[in-house]
């Protein structure tokens with residue numbers, strides 16, 4: 001069947017679904033045809049490994065597929081659905097703001113953006129006083145690298161092996177994994193990669209040509225590897241002594257995921273620039289760059305973005321932040337994470353080498369490739385991610401409850417002991 005015909009059938013099915021939903025509160029899958037996966041395969045870019053299910057609805061820590069099967073979502077859409085899916089406070093804020101003002105460019109003031117600046121100032125690590133809002137993690141890092149270059153006038157950047165900072169040209173140059181980077185070279189010149197947690201290598205790499213050191217506080221994509229306190233503190237000291245700026249990439253670790261608002265707090269780090277995205281607006285696309293006093297005062301035109309800091313995104317971020325604060329969710333993550341790790345470390349499986357991470361950034365390193373076990377967990381109603389070849393990664397919603405943890409551990413136990 002031609003794709004156009006399929007899409008017309010789909011639209012008719014969805015119309016019927018909407019009508020039924022109004023009458024009987026049916027789920028969003030009502031009346032949907034079953035060939036979405038085929039259309040995605042035919043018309044999508046081919047850039048993502050298909051997981052074999054089509055997700056159509058989410059609520060809290062759970063998502064449902066087109067066949068109505070329920071899954072505990074320990075991916076949170078790559079750590080994005082921080083308050084879980086469709087948190088009522090976020091839904092209400094988006095609804096309200098969508099009916100008030102959706103778009104407003106950076107030159108005009110906006111009530112939502114102004115209030116978000118002020119509210120974020122209360123939770124950011126000390127010394128970070130200004131903010132630039134954008135739309136994704138890569139964009140945040142791209143901007144951070146530009147601001148560091150503007151400030152120092154130096155082209156050199158030190159990044160870490162196994163580090164991941166995004167896929168736009170500048171952020172990709174900072175990303176170590178050769179298979180992501182090498183097909184697109186030449187990228188920006190001047191990038192050096194040192195082994196993560198190697199203080200001596202850092203000491204040697206930060207020369208007077210280096211304008212920025214960019215590091216994840218906990219490496220996510222590279223295998224869920226926490227940064228050693230001494231290593232991160234050395235990075236901060238060297239940057240101060242040698243005139244470079246320290247960029248902490250908290251795109252994955254930020255906004256409560258590690259049991260504090262930012263992972264920097266857990267290790268006493270005061271970066272010059274902190275980048276964030278993912279969970280900031282509980283699923284609504286947003287990124288942000290927080291700037292310290294060592295960054296020069298920026299002038300109009302030096303950087304910018306059409307969509308960044310739009311009222312709708314700011315309203316979703318404000319609602320997320322309000323719930324995180326009022327319900328003390330980072331502290332809850334710390335408590336629940338301790339329970340999670342205790343149970344994971346007690347799992348009997350000859351395949352598990354180590355369970356590591358912080359808060360709800362959890363990596364389970366296996367002695368063999370993780371893919372078959374990730375599929376086995378999915379078949380048991382648990383969605384998890386990989387981080388490299390051998391690591392199962394869990395980035396659950398921050399609201400994960402004790403019962404959910406028990407379910408996740410039981411499903412993993414079965415998956416890992418077929």
Ligand SMILES: Cc1ncc(COP(=O)(O)O)c(C=O)c1O
Pocket residue numbers: 078136137138139141164165166167216220221249250251252253277278
């Ligand atoms: C640490 C880190 N930095 C940057 C990025 C890129 O973010 P985005 O995919 O929103 O561009 C990611 C994405 O996984 C990340 O984990």
